[in-house]
Amino acid sequence: MEKICGCLVSDTVSFNEFAQNENKVVCIKGYIHRIREMTGFAFVIVRTARDVIQCVYAPEFSSYRWDDKLCEEACVKVTGKVVASQDAKGNTRYELQIHDIEILSLPAENLPIVINKKQLDNIQLNTILDLRPISMRNPKERAIFKIQEGIARGFRECLMKNGFTEIRSPKINFAGAEGGTNIFKLDYFGKEVYLAQSPQLYKQALVGVYQKVFEVAPVFRAEHHDTSRHLNEYTSMDFEMGFINDFTDIMNMEVKVLRYIMELLKTEYSEEVETLHIDLPVIDEIPSIKFMDAKELIMKKFKYQPQDMKDFDPTEEELLGKYAKKELNSDFLFVTHYPSKKRPFYTMDDPADPDFTLSFDLLFRGLEITSGGQRIHDYKEQVEKMVKLGMNPELFETYLMLHKYGAPPHGGLGIGLERLTMHLLGAKNVRETTMFPRDINRVTP
Numbered sequence: 001m002e003k004i005c006g007c008l009v010s011d012t013v014s015f016n017e018f019a020q021n022e023n024k025v026v027c028i029k030g031y032i033h034r035i036r037e038m039t040g041f042a043f044v045i046v047r048t049a050r051d052v053i054q055c056v057y058a059p060e061f062s063s064y065r066w067d068d069k070l071c072e073e074a075c076v077k078v079t080g081k082v083v084a085s086q087d088a089k090g091n092t093r094y095e096l097q098i099h100d101i102e103i104l105s106l107p108a109e110n111l112p113i114v115i116n117k118k119q120l121d122n123i124q125l126n127t128i129l130d131l132r133p134i135s136m137r138n139p140k141e142r143a144i145f146k147i148q149e150g151i152a153r154g155f156r157e158c159l160m161k162n163g164f165t166e167i168r169s170p171k172i173n174f175a176g177a178e179g180g181t182n183i184f185k186l187d188y189f190g191k192e193v194y195l196a197q198s199p200q201l202y203k204q205a206l207v208g209v210y211q212k213v214f215e216v217a218p219v220f221r222a223e224h225h226d227t228s229r230h231l232n233e234y235t236s237m238d239f240e241m242g243f244i245n246d247f248t249d250i251m252n253m254e255v256k257v258l259r260y261i262m263e264l265l266k267t268e269y270s271e272e273v274e275t276l277h278i279d280l281p282v283i284d285e286i287p288s289i290k291f292m293d294a295k296e297l298i299m300k301k302f303k304y305q306p307q308d309m310k311d312f313d314p315t316e317e318e319l320l321g322k323y324a325k326k327e328l329n330s331d332f333l334f335v336t337h338y339p340s341k342k343r344p345f346y347t348m349d350d351p352a353d354p355d356f357t358l359s360f361d362l363l364f365r366g367l368e369i370t371s372g373g374q375r376i377h378d379y380k381e382q383v384e385k386m387v388k389l390g391m392n393p394e395l396f397e398t399y400l401m402l403h404k405y406g407a408p409p410h411g412g413l414g415i416g417l418e419r420l421t422m423h424l425l426g427a428k429n430v431r432e433t434t435m436f437p438r439d440i441n442r443v444t445p
């Protein structure tokens, strides 16, 4: 009987192994990104998993002869000698002198868009999204989602290093956790259930087990408006911590996580940071302002009259972002003590002023990327708040098990991954930083 041993021998090298292979013959596998035929030789640019590598074909390099079937988007294995040369700036760069090209597959048709430019110029966002499986082959487009990988990885790595346990909560739920009308209903064998708006109820329950938990997973919001910052499905990076002293423990943990993420991007995603010209924020301390003080600042300093005194509109967030950058030299700003009326049922009111809560949002370059806060842990208090809000506590029996059978003081937060990526890149629309966006008009691809 044949047995599979799990040894996967790679016959290829990646671009960052080129230096150690100088003057040696190596193999790479990838797509032909571009062919530039010159007199007597040709450049074959090969797109590997993460790099774009220049290979040079010239008859004097080997006995290999040009195959006319070679075309853009052909999958190939290229064998060649790694040679160093200098670019215009005098930096050493490496290329491959082609000894052989094996065609692994040929495309059936030409691409409907040009993807081998530095970026997808003059192509409408809708077209880019319609053609995501191929538009993402463009180096700049794919770099966006490598950065997004780095953010989610940094979140996970940092929390694991700090004693958090990764959890998996269900996405088909018996009740909504965040209130409001933006909830998807589902017919579940004749019963009405809901798509998870957040892992809120479960992450709190699991604080009763593991004390510190996190989850990175999709959540669903039935957003009825077509805006540049709302998706109907997004990735929520959530954590929840038990035995906190107060809600600043959660904000401190978030600063630690964000600092870790930016450092990881700097060290392990430097190519993508460069490709996308990302200005990585330096996170030292993040300033914090109370909600009502922020409102006053908006009115007095910026002479802007808010429509809603219980929340911020996008213009107010932008103004606060400008203020944080200009006056406090920070890309981030915490806003704390949101009005009770605007926060969900699980939020703890401020004992010093119960019209406000022990909660916060984090703004990044003028956009809300996080909501969080301390939760009610006392059973009676939680049931009373539910009743006050017109909810039926009986429907939340399993959620309330945490409170009924003992809950520590706890709190947590949720970060919108696509929104954080969006403002890190300076993108204008959250769809640009969503692999396969779901919005009011889009469920494909």
Ligand code: AMO
Pocket: 178, 197, 198, 200, 221, 223, 229, 230, 231, 232, 234, 236, 238, 368, 369, 370, 371, 372, 373, 412, 413, 414, 415, 416, 417, 418, 419, 430
């Ligand atoms: P909230 O509902 O404020 O809080 O969501 C947390 C963060 O998720 C992002 N976000 C969105 N991103 C894209 N499209 C949307 N429609 C969308 N809605 C929200 C934002 C936002 O700051 N349970 C709480 C978190 C907690 O307290 O732990 C919650 O979900 O970046």
